[in-house]
Amino acid sequence: MREELIIAGFGGQGIMFTGTLLSQAAMMEGKFVTYFPSYGAEVRGGTAHCSVTIADTSIGSPVITHPDSLLILNKPSLGRFGPRLKKGGLLVLNSTLIEDETSIGGGQVVRLPATDIAEKIGQITVANIVALGKYLALRKIVSQESVGQALEVLLAKKKKELIEVNKKALLAGYEYK
Amino acid sequence: MKKLFGKPESLTTVNHKYCPGCGHGIVHRLIAEVIDELGVREKTIGIAPVGCAVFAYDYWNFDVTEASHGRPPAVATGIKRVLPDRVVFTYQGDGDLAAIGMAETIHAANRGENITVIFINNAIYGMTTGQMAPTSLLGMKTTTTPFGREAKIAGYPIKVSELLVTLEGTTYLARGAVDSAKHVLEAKKAIKKAFEIQLSGKGYSLVEILSQCPPNWKMSVPESLEYVRKEMMTQFPLGVIKDKTGMTV
Amino acid sequence: MKQLMKGSAALGEGAIQAGGGAYFGYPITPQNELTEYMSRRMLEERRVFIQAESELAAINMVFGASVAGARAMTSSSSPGVSLKQEGISYMAGCELPGLIVNVQRGGPGLGNISGSQADYFQAVRGGGHGDYQVIVLTPASVQEMYEMPSMAFSLSEKYRTPALILTDGILAQMQEPMELVKINAARSGDQSWILDGCKGRAPRKIRSLLMEEGALEAHNRHLQKKYIEIKNKEQRYQLINEQAEIMLVAYGVSARVCYTAVQEANRKGLKVGLLRPITVWPFPEKIIQELVPQVKAFLVIELSAGQMVEDVNLAVNGKTPVYFYGRAGGACVTPEEVIKEIGKI
Ligand SMILES: Cc1ncc(C[n+]2csc(CCOP(=O)(O)OP(=O)(O)O)c2C)c(N)n1
Ligand code: SF4
Ligand SMILES: [Mg+2]
Numbered sequence: 001m002r003e004e005l006i007i008a009g010f011g012g013q014g015i016m017f018t019g020t021l022l023s024q025a026a027m028m029e030g031k032f033v034t035y036f037p038s039y040g041a042e043v044r045g046g047t048a049h050c051s052v053t054i055a056d057t058s059i060g061s062p063v064i065t066h067p068d069s070l071l072i073l074n075k076p077s078l079g080r081f082g083p084r085l086k087k088g089g090l091l092v093l094n095s096t097l098i099e100d101e102t103s104i105g106g107g108q109v110v111r112l113p114a115t116d117i118a119e120k121i122g123q124i125t126v127a128n129i130v131a132l133g134k135y136l137a138l139r140k141i142v143s144q145e146s147v148g149q150a151l152e153v154l155l156a157k158k159k160k161e162l163i164e165v166n167k168k169a170l171l172a173g174y175e176y177k
Numbered sequence: 178m179k180k181l182f183g184k185p186e187s188l189t190t191v192n193h194k195y196c197p198g199c200g201h202g203i204v205h206r207l208i209a210e211v212i213d214e215l216g217v218r219e220k221t222i223g224i225a226p227v228g229c230a231v232f233a234y235d236y237w238n239f240d241v242t243e244a245s246h247g248r249p250p251a252v253a254t255g256i257k258r259v260l261p262d263r264v265v266f267t268y269q270g271d272g273d274l275a276a277i278g279m280a281e282t283i284h285a286a287n288r289g290e291n292i293t294v295i296f297i298n299n300a301i302y303g304m305t306t307g308q309m310a311p312t313s314l315l316g317m318k319t320t321t322t323p324f325g326r327e328a329k330i331a332g333y334p335i336k337v338s339e340l341l342v343t344l345e346g347t348t349y350l351a352r353g354a355v356d357s358a359k360h361v362l363e364a365k366k367a368i369k370k371a372f373e374i375q376l377s378g379k380g381y382s383l384v385e386i387l388s389q390c391p392p393n394w395k396m397s398v399p400e401s402l403e404y405v406r407k408e409m410m411t412q413f414p415l416g417v418i419k420d421k422t423g424m425t426v
Numbered sequence: 427m428k429q430l431m432k433g434s435a436a437l438g439e440g441a442i443q444a445g446g447g448a449y450f451g452y453p454i455t456p457q458n459e460l461t462e463y464m465s466r467r468m469l470e471e472r473r474v475f476i477q478a479e480s481e482l483a484a485i486n487m488v489f490g491a492s493v494a495g496a497r498a499m500t501s502s503s504s505p506g507v508s509l510k511q512e513g514i515s516y517m518a519g520c521e522l523p524g525l526i527v528n529v530q531r532g533g534p535g536l537g538n539i540s541g542s543q544a545d546y547f548q549a550v551r552g553g554g555h556g557d558y559q560v561i562v563l564t565p566a567s568v569q570e571m572y573e574m575p576s577m578a579f580s581l582s583e584k585y586r587t588p589a590l591i592l593t594d595g596i597l598a599q600m601q602e603p604m605e606l607v608k609i610n611a612a613r614s615g616d617q618s619w620i621l622d623g624c625k626g627r628a629p630r631k632i633r634s635l636l637m638e639e640g641a642l643e644a645h646n647r648h649l650q651k652k653y654i655e656i657k658n659k660e661q662r663y664q665l666i667n668e669q670a671e672i673m674l675v676a677y678g679v680s681a682r683v684c685y686t687a688v689q690e691a692n693r694k695g696l697k698v699g700l701l702r703p704i705t706v707w708p709f710p711e712k713i714i715q716e717l718v719p720q721v722k723a724f725l726v727i728e729l730s731a732g733q734m735v736e737d738v739n740l741a742v743n744g745k746t747p748v749y750f751y752g753r754a755g756g757a758c759v760t761p762e763e764v765i766k767e768i769g770k771i
Contacts, residue, residue, distance in 0.1 A: 020601065024430055027603040035430070035601040039456060039539070060686030061679070062600045065760045220623035222494070225633075234631040240621040242493045242632040245516045248486035251478070255490020255498065256621070258474040259448055263494075263623050281486070284479035 001056045003141045004064045007128075008049035008081050009073030009094070014128040017154075018071070019050035022132065024150035025142045026054045034062035047076050054141050071135050073097065073114065073128060092135045094127060110138060112176050118169060123162075126169035133173020144174055185209040187218050189238045198398030200388025201230050203355045204297060204364070208268070209237060211369045215376065221264040222256055224249040228270035229303040247278025250285035253292045264375060266293040272302045275311040275337050282337070286381050289346030293371045294383040296337060299390040300409065307393035311335045314412055318395075338385045338418045348380035350419040354387040356405040360415070367417075379422055387413055428605050434598040436572040437501075437527065437565075437591070438463040444576035445611035446525075447496035448474035450487040454503045455539045456595035457529035461501065481506040485513030485526070492522040493632055495620035497579050497613070501527035503595070504545050505536060507553075514588055515554030518649070519634030521619070523582035523589070525575060526560070530594040532756025540756030541595030541679055546733035549592045550707040557646055559653045561589040561660070562707040564677040569604040571597060576609045583615040585656055592706065594729070596679045596758065662704035663713055667692070670699025672768055673717055675738050676727040677703045680752075680759055684727050687764035698768060706734065711741035718745050723771050727759055728752040747771075 005022070009015045019035050026033040037050040051064040069090040072078045075098050085091055089107045096115035112134050118127040136144055148167050155163050184190070187209035195202045212218050218239050225233040227246035234241035244252040249267035257265040274282050274296050285292065301319060302308040309319040309326060312334050316325040326334075338350045349371055353364030364386055371382035387409045389401035396404060431439075438460050441449070449468050451461035461477065468475035474491065478484035484500045491498035502510065507528045517524055530545050532538040549562045561581050565571045574591055582589035621630055636642040666688060674684040681702040691698035701717070703710050714724075724746060726735040735750040742748050751767040753759050 020430065023601060027428055027430055033430075033602060036596065037599055039595075039599050057689070058685075059602070059682075060689070061683040061758070061761060062602070063596065063683075063758045063760070065762070219625035222621050222623065224490075231635060234633055237629075238624075239629050240624050240631070241629070242490075242621055243516075243520070243635060244489070245486065245512055248482065248489075248513070251483040251486035252490035252493070254476065254483075255448065255450070255487035255492070255496075256494040257490075258476065258487075259491045259494035259496040259498075260622055280479050281483050284483065288476075 001141065003054045003069065003139060004067045005052045005069045005071065006049055006064055006067040006081055007052065007071040008047060008077035009128070011046060011048045013073050014125060015048040015073070016050055018128045018132050019052050021147060021150050021154060022052050022142065024154055025146040028150060029142055029146050031055065031142070032057060032059050034059045036062040047074065047080070049077065049081065069135065069139060071131055073131060090138060092131055092138070094131055096127070110134065112173065114173065117172050117176065121165060121168050121172060123165045123169070126166055129166050129169040130173035130176075133170040134176055137174045144170060185213045187212045187238050189236055191235045193236050194232065195229065196392050198389060198391045198401060199229070200299065200355045200386065201297060203361060204295065204386050204388065205233060205236050207361070207365045207368055208295060211365065211372055212239065212264070214369065215372055217264045217372070217376070220262070221266070222260070224252050224265070224267040226267070226269040226273040227304070228273050230268055230270065230297065231304065233268055247273050247276070248281055249273065250278065250281040250290070250292070250294065254285055254288070254290050257290060257292050261291070264372065266295060266372070268295045269297065270303065271296070271298045271300065271310040271312040275335050283341070283344070286341050286383070287344045287346045289348070289380040291375055291378055291380050293375050295368065296383055296385040297388045298337070298385050298413065299388040300334070301390050301393045303390050303393055312337070314408055334412055336413060338383065341383065342419050346381055347383070347419060348421045349374050349382040351417045352385040352387065352413060352415050354405055354410065354415055356387070356389065356402045374422060385413070387415075428603040430601050431568055431572070431604050432459060432599065432601050433568050433571045433593070434460040434529070435463045436568045436604055437575060437593070437598070438467060439606065440572035440609060441499055441525065441575035442467055442471060443609035443611065444579050445497050445613070446473070446499055446575065446579070448488070448491035448498040450476050450478045450484040450498070450500045452478050452481050452484050452502065452506060454506045456531055456541070456598055457501050457503045457527070460527065460529070460598065481509035482513065485510040488524045489513055489517055489522060492517065492524045493621050495617065495622055499525035499527065499575070501529065503529045503531045504533050504542070507545060507548070511548070511554035514560060515556050515558060516634055517588045518558035518560065519556060520632050521586040522632070523579070523586055523615070525578050525582060525589055525591065527591045527593065529598045530592065538756045539595060541597070541729065541758065542756045543594060543678060543680060543729040544731070544733070544754060545592070546706065546728070546730060549590055550709065550737070558649060559656070559707055560587060561585065561656065562592050562705060563589065564592050564704060564706055565597060566678050566681045566702060568597070568600065568602045572604055572606070573609065576611070580610070580614045581660060583613060585652055586615065587652065592678065594679050657708040660705060661708045661710040661712055663710040664702040664704060665699070665713065666702070667697070667699030669697065669720070671697040671722045672699070672725060672771060673721045674698065674700045674725050674727060674764070675703070675734070676700065677706055677734065680727045680729055683759050683761055684764055686761035687768070690761060690765055691768055696768065706737070709737045709741065711737070714738060714741035718742060721746055723747045723749060725749045725751065725767060725771065727764055729758060730754055
């Protein structure tokens with residue numbers, strides 16, 4: 001098993017957190033994982049992205065050119081990363097913010113209104129976790145439980161009160177049909 | 178220690194190579210005497226500059242390191258932060274301290290490093306044989322200001338001690354000279370006070386010493402002493418420029 | 427227990443666990459996280475941290491702290507490391523230990539802030555003025571980022587010469603699982619040169635100015651003898667697939683790219699291996715010479731226009747073809763590109 005995923009969206013949509021959360025979960029399952037963020041001036045441009053590779057064997061380059069999957073939370077990121085998706089790859093889109101019917105050649109495109117769902121949960125900032133939930137339902141690279149445990153590890157120190165709402169978001173995305 | 182004419186313990190027996198009339202040798206001796214009197218020779222670490230005083234480590238009888246041109250304040254910072262209970266001082270010329278090393282000078286002062294800086298202002302680059310220094314006086318002929326220093330081309334002489342006054346981190350700033358027995362004695366008092374301030378943990382001290390460089394000023398020794406009194410002291414008045422301690426010299 | 431850690435933080439923590447007593451830095455991307463990490467952790471540990479006024483000041487503070495006997499370090503990225511070269515030369519001349527970290531970014535000039543390997547020549551050919559060498563170590567994982575400062579300090583002290591960790595923006599920014607294993611913090615080598623006040627001993631001096639007839643030449647002979655000893659004893663590398671016919675040679679992040687390519691190529695039945703220098707000075711030339719009879723070709727991969735390839739060529743000495751593929755200006759080579767290059771051989 002080897003999965004290369006790029007997560008992209010606006011700065012402030014929790015892109016980096018989504019990447020580290022998934023990486024943390026993969027590590028807790030004993031898998032090999034690398035996480036590589038965009039940084040510096042690039043982040044200031046408005047979009048942020050990160051690359052996560054998860055595998056059963058040790059991983060070489062943390063840089064991803066043609067991802068197996070894309071988790072795209074805003075429109076500019078779709079233009080930037082869509083064309084790089086591997087043939088037959090998976091594209092999970094936040095349809096609340098990306099309305100147009102861009103077709104990605106040959107890939108599996110899954111739309112979910114992540115921001116709407118997050119709003120219904122009562123915390124608009126967890127749209128990233130909703131999207132992650134859906135992605136995990138489609139690509140079972142780590143279990144939903146592991147991500148739940150990873151949430152507890154990452155939020156334990158400073159944002160304990162946010163653990164529950166994040167878990168709710170994860171579940172909502174996971175079960176979204 | 179009351180040895181008035183003997184060699185201070187903090188000086189080696191190595192004969193120094195300074196030109197006749199040069200101020201460097203006198204100031205080396207003053208520092209050595211002060212260190213002896215304070216009884217801190219065995220816990221002193223000096224930093225020699227790049228300049229005519231580069232061989233200072235041969236003349237002082239305590240631990241001394243070299244530093245690259247202009248960086249003694251940074252080297253002193255590194256030493257003092259690692260060994261806060263040692264006595265750490267830099268010895269620097271005007272080129273070293275106020276040209277290439279001005280950034281290090283200002284920032285060490287601004288951090289209030291608990292070090293002592295002995296600044297030899299001879300208004301010239303001695304070691305490289307007589308080029309303009311940041312402290313060269315207007316009209317002064319040097320090998321790089323053959324028509325005399327002109328403000329339009331080469332700016333103005335920098336008053337380093339006055340420049341440092343506004344920095345909160347500076348505790349004691351004083352200017353002396355070594356042109357006469359009286360001034361030598363006063364300079365020694367200022368140097369001693371600077372070291373005492375460091376020993377009591379009160380922070381950054383700098384003593385600027387107006388010094389003569391007869392060969393590069395193209396003067397005889399008496400002429401050079403006259404120049405210090407008439408010209409240098411007009412541009413760079415002697416005295417205490419800042420003293421946050423309230424202690425009197 | 428494993429934990430996720432950023433490369434730069436791992437390096438910082440590794441230096442702290444290795445007994446790093448003093449850190450001096452000046453902000454520059456992509457190594458800011460290291461300076462920031464140290465600003466917090468060094469003070470927590472009651473050690474010395476200063477944000478210096480420039481890289482020039484920082485390296486000279488390292489000089490001072492090293493004179494005073496501390497395990498001292500600085501870090502920067504390419505443009506800042508250029509500024510440090512004078513100080514590094516002085517440290518080599520004065521035989522002072524110390525650690526410099528270069529988180530390489532694209533150049534020349536201000537370049538960009540992407541990871542790069544374009545400062546190889548600067549690192550392994552001395553960098554500043556005079557005949558000298560620094561020991562250059564190249565981590566290729568977050569785990570190694572953590573463990574390498576200890577190795578760097580020890581080698582640096584053993585041979586009394588500065589050590590440099592040559593890494594890049596990608597390794598510094600990436601995160602992966604690592605373990606905070608126990609780190610050796612014991613100081614090594616002779617310490618009878620440290621300046622801490624001459625109580626109970628003769629005064630010492632530290633200097634690199636040697637004007638007496640023949641003194642500097644003798645000092646240089648002494649330095650060269652030391653460098654030869656390092657060359658003989660300290661070549662380090664990792665070798666994957668010893669029996670390979672095509673041997674990739676790459677360090678740091680490009681070795682990781684090559685590792686993926688090797689896995690791919692082996693799956694296709696190609697006999698491809700990887701030699702990863704861990705020290706690039708001393709360069710692991712002995713193993714290359716040993717590999718020459720069996721290897722049909724070496725393929726050197728770098729994130730530069732071709733620098734380490736010169737050292738491979740020197741070691742191979744024309745006995746086997748040496749190929750090169752690299753990308754400059756902060757661009758990253760992909761495993762696909764490496765496979766394509768293998769195909770061309
Ligand atoms: C980086 C560098 N630039 C230039 C020099 C050459 N140099 C040596 S001493 C010196 C100036 C010395 O003048 P000053 O600091 O006033 O000391 P003085 O000799 O007058 O006491 C210069 C420019 C050097 N050694 N290193
Ligand atoms: S050149 Fe000037 S500063 Fe240098 S030793 Fe001679 S008199 Fe002194
Ligand atoms: Mg001068």
